[in-house]
Amino acid sequence: MRIDKYLWCIRVFKTRSIATTACKKGQVKINNSSVKPSKEVFSNEIILVRKNQINYQIKVLDLPKSRVGAKLVDLYRKDITPKEEFEKTELLKFAKDYYRKKGSGRPTKKDRRDIDNYQDDID
Template sequence: MRVDKYLWCIRYYKTRSIATAACRKGAVRVRNEVVKPSREVYPGDSIQVRKDQIDYTLDVLDLPESRLGAKLVDMYRKDTTPKEAFANQELLKYSKEYYRKKGAGRPTKKDRRDIDDFKDTDDS
């Protein structure tokens, strides 16, 4: 089975074209080699997927006939992603809280005054 089709079947990507694009960008590796979307995967292969700034590691257990329900995915893959990858994602989430929300627009007068006060006290 093609690697892009496999990743779509086990629900790592919403559409097969997104899975294909991820392979072309180099976000998918099989046995530590960057692969094309047409690369065949077999039971026993190890797949690394970079998605949402997390490096997922999957072991192929079996090949599904078609796209699966979410409850059946564990029969066809084993997720061996280290826990540290998810901890790094949590830290990244907390670091983004200090920035303005997307769509909040330009700073208001009060925001500008607060920024200026912060800059003035920082230089002293």
């Protein structure tokens, strides 16, 4: 089975065209080498998928005949992603230091002057 079809069948990607695009961009690797969307997948291979700034590691258990329901996905793959990958996203959330709360609107005149003064100090 093709890698793009496999990732679509086990619901890693919502559509097959998104899976194909991810393969072309180099976000999908098998045994640490980038693959084309037409690469064949076999049992016991480890697939690395970079999605939403997380490097998912998936072990192929079996190949489905077609797209499977969400409850049956674990029959065909095993998620071996380390917990550190998910902790990195939590750290990214805390690392973003927003001056303004999200959705609070455009900068005020005072904010604009502060930004201009800051840029003048840098130059």
